[in-house]
Amino acid sequence: MRVIDLRRDTITLPTETMKKFAFQVVLGDSVYGEDPTQRELEEMAASLLGKERALFLPSGTMGNLVALLTHTRRGEEVIVEENAHIVTSETGGIGAIAGLNVKPLRGEDGAPEVEAIVQALRPENIHYPRTRLICLENTHYRYGGIVPPLEKFRAIKMFAEKRGLAVHLDGARLFNAAIYLKREAREICQYADSVMVSLSKGLGAPVGSLLAGSRDFIVEAERYRKMLGGGMRQTGWLCACGIMALSPENINRLQEDHYHAFLLAQGLTHFQGIHVDLSRVHTNFVLANLEGSGYTAWAFAEKLKEKGVLVTPAGKFVVRFITSKEVTREDILRTIEIIEEII
Numbered sequence: 001m002r003v004i005d006l007r008r009d010t011i012t013l014p015t016e017t018m019k020k021f022a023f024q025v026v027l028g029d030s031v032y033g034e035d036p037t038q039r040e041l042e043e044m045a046a047s048l049l050g051k052e053r054a055l056f057l058p059s060g061t062m063g064n065l066v067a068l069l070t071h072t073r074r075g076e077e078v079i080v081e082e083n084a085h086i087v088t089s090e091t092g093g094i095g096a097i098a099g100l101n102v103k104p105l106r107g108e109d110g111a112p113e114v115e116a117i118v119q120a121l122r123p124e125n126i127h128y129p130r131t132r133l134i135c136l137e138n139t140h141y142r143y144g145g146i147v148p149p150l151e152k153f154r155a156i157k158m159f160a161e162k163r164g165l166a167v168h169l170d171g172a173r174l175f176n177a178a179i180y181l182k183r184e185a186r187e188i189c190q191y192a193d194s195v196m197v198s199l200s201k202g203l204g205a206p207v208g209s210l211l212a213g214s215r216d217f218i219v220e221a222e223r224y225r226k227m228l229g230g231g232m233r234q235t236g237w238l239c240a241c242g243i244m245a246l247s248p249e250n251i252n253r254l255q256e257d258h259y260h261a262f263l264l265a266q267g268l269t270h271f272q273g274i275h276v277d278l279s280r281v282h283t284n285f286v287l288a289n290l291e292g293s294g295y296t297a298w299a300f301a302e303k304l305k306e307k308g309v310l311v312t313p314a315g316k317f318v319v320r321f322i323t324s325k326e327v328t329r330e331d332i333l334r335t336i337e338i339i340e341e342i343i
């Protein structure tokens with residue numbers, strides 16, 4: 001039985017061409033800046049993201065943490081959407097390692113309201129932590145891969161500049177957002193001082209993320225990466241996969257994942273007891289509410305698993321489906337059939 005894995009886009013495997021290319025590249029000791037393939041990837045990323053420099057890191061979590069450490073000092077405050085990955089899913093590193101105070105703000109469309117940020121800003125007073133940084137996320141993971149309005153990013157950046165705050169963008173799935181918006185990735189990044197993007201999700205590289213920003217920012221970030229143990233040696237094999245991952249064809253391929261997610265979402269709307277808000281299916285995620293179907297999310301996921309479809313319970317009645325290059329159109333149609341059988 002073919003297993004249809006809709007749990008994550010991190011299940012993606014490197015392609016044969018990626019592997020072949022990887023084993024051909026020239027390697028060096030990257031801690032000393034001597035791995036030419038890493039340097040090539042970093043330059044490519046900096047250009048795509050519209051920043052002066054970029055830095056290769058083993059994971060997105062480390063990329064975000066390095067950004068926090070570089071932008072702030074311990075005891076300062078970070079304004080962040082309350083369900084952002086950086087607070088919900090990075091093991092509390094923002095507090096435990098960066099030593100930051102979190103000011104969580106709710107933003108149903110994936111980003112905090114500008115007015116709420118204005119209100120949250122701390123006045124200068126000996127009792128208060130200093131507000132230093134705003135963290136944005138695009139696409140927003142917990143809200144089902146949605147893309148917050150670009151106009152809001154622009155307004156937040158304008159406000160941040162006026163008040164001397166830095167903006168970091170957790171863009172683990174930034175290219176999915178760019179495709180949804182029909183914009184270049186760098187157009188989104190212009191509203192942030194630093195940005196982290198993942199190579200190992202929909203883009204299909206086995207390992208790695210990039211952090212981009214100004215030259216000075218990256219010089220400091222490189223020190224923190226080393227401090228956290230992220231200085232690696234012959235990274236060229238991984239970075240070669242990253243170079244292929246960032247090719248225009250591979251980035252455009254993400255569109256397919258979006259079509260598949262929307263196809264699935266549309267299919268789900270036909271079942272009684274399952275609710276999908278199609279207006280919030282922006283990229284490669286579908287959140288389905290099962291209340292009324294007689295299933296809890298957990299029971300539904302178990303039932304699907306018996307039939308060879310893997311999904312993630314993301315709340316008592318909410319199931320999350322994520323498409324990736326490992327999932328075909330036929331898999332989506334088969335998934336809809338299987339759901340029809342069990343509903």
Ligand SMILES: *Cc1c(COP(=O)(O)O)cnc(C)c1O
Binds near residue numbers: 058059137
């Ligand atoms: C996956 C993810 C990260 C972290 O990336 P890892 O490589 O898994 O550490 C950060 N932010 C968002 C929104 C993510 O989805």
